[in-house]
Amino acid sequence: MQPSKDICWSLTIGMVQLAFMVLPVQAQECSKPIGKPNMVLAEDSITKVTFGDGTKAKFECATGYIRAGGSLSVTCTAGVWSEVELTCEKRSCGTPGEVQNGKYILDGILFGAKATVTCDTGYKLVGSSVRNCLVGGWDGRVPVCEVVKCGKPPAIVNGGPVSPPEEEYNYRSVVEYSCEKDFTLFGAKSIVCEKDGKFQPAPPECKMVSCPTPVVENGVRTEGRLPPYKHKSFVTYKCNDGYKMTGEASLTCEKEGWSASIPTCKAIDGPTDPGPTDPPAANNHTWAILGSVLGAVVVLCIIGVIYKFRDRFRVGYSGNVATNISEDREL
Incomplete structure (x- = not known):
């Protein structure tokens, strides 16, 4: 019975020693490494669950991102991964192109950005109004802005x-x-x-535009055509003697009718007869002066006539006296 106990004890000690030998080996393995945002494990590393001591795992940038620098791989050392050095940045799609008779309104040119098209006034969009910045660049085609018809x-x-x-x-x-x-x-x-x-x-x-024939009593037409009067026809009137015009003498036929009201001719009022009334008191002095002047002229005319006849009488009388004296002397 003693030999069997020794054998069991030996086996137990062996198993413990084996366990201590295996544990250090298991502690040196690494689980899946974790990268930074916008990156994933490469295809050859993504299927592994554990990584042995000294093994490497490889990262790559996620869809829409490109490598900006740093190493792609990390190393498992004593169960610990080395620091991830890879950095990724968004892929640029560049300019979406030129839109004839329109323009893009961009919210960026990096992965995930959108470009919205607006056409100039008088033009309409043919196709989609939005383009997206994807992995391969801008999707779709450059839109067309056609003129409105x-x-x-x-x-x-x-x-x-x-x-x-x-x-x-x-x-x-x-x-x-x-x-x-x-x-x-x-x-x-x-x-x-x-x-x-x-x-x-x-x-x-x-x-059709027409204007009625103007009727101007006590007046005559001096210019313009005879009726009918159509658009832009014109006439000019003049009043008869002894009448005065009120209103415009010339009229033009417009869209709404004659350009002004039809003129009228009114009789001109003559001076009023004052009748047998005495002249105004203000004129009495004038009439008195005029009467004095006329009286003086009449007196002077009478005196002139008297003097004229007197001279003739004297000449005749002197001739007669001289004749009589000469006759007496002859006798």
Whole structure:
């Protein structure tokens, strides 16, 4: 029985020694290493659960990131990994390109960024308005901004576009209208193709314009045509003698009617008869002076006549006396 106890004891001691020999070996292994953000274990290392002493594990940058520096690998030494030196940064997609008649609004050019397209006024987007910065660069294609187009311009009665209408018009194209003979254009003469693909403002209208024949009593037409009076016709009137005009002498037929009210001719008032009333007191002195002057003139005329006859009488008398004396002497 004694030999069996020795054998058991020997086996026990051997097992303990073996355990002490195995433990140091197990303590030298490393579990999976943990890297920094934005990196993962490489394919040849990711499947392992433990790493023996002195073995290496390899990292690589995560999707969308690129190596910025540092070693890719770490080493297991006595159960401890060496420091991770690898650094990763976001991949750059660069410029998304140029958009003709539009532009990008960017929130960055690194992995995960977005580029939103806006077209200029009068242009519309064809395709997606957003591009994403992915591993391989910007996704999708450079979008296209096409010019907005308008269809045929509206037709109008008694008129139409000056030039033959086309099937479509580009943004900011202008269409000009005109009216047929004897019709007048009301509203905007031209319309424009706007950013919403419609013409603005509303097209004009063509209407017949006529004005009633003016009636000016006690007056005559001196200029202008005979009725009917259409748009822009004009007439000029003059009053008869003894009448005075009130209002505008010339009228023009406008869209809303005559440019002014029809003039009138009113009789000119003559001087009033004062009747047999005495002259105003203010004129009495004037009449007195005038009467004195006239009286003096009459007196002077009478005196002149008297003197004239007296001289003639004296000449005649002297001749007669001389004749008588000579006759007496002869006797």
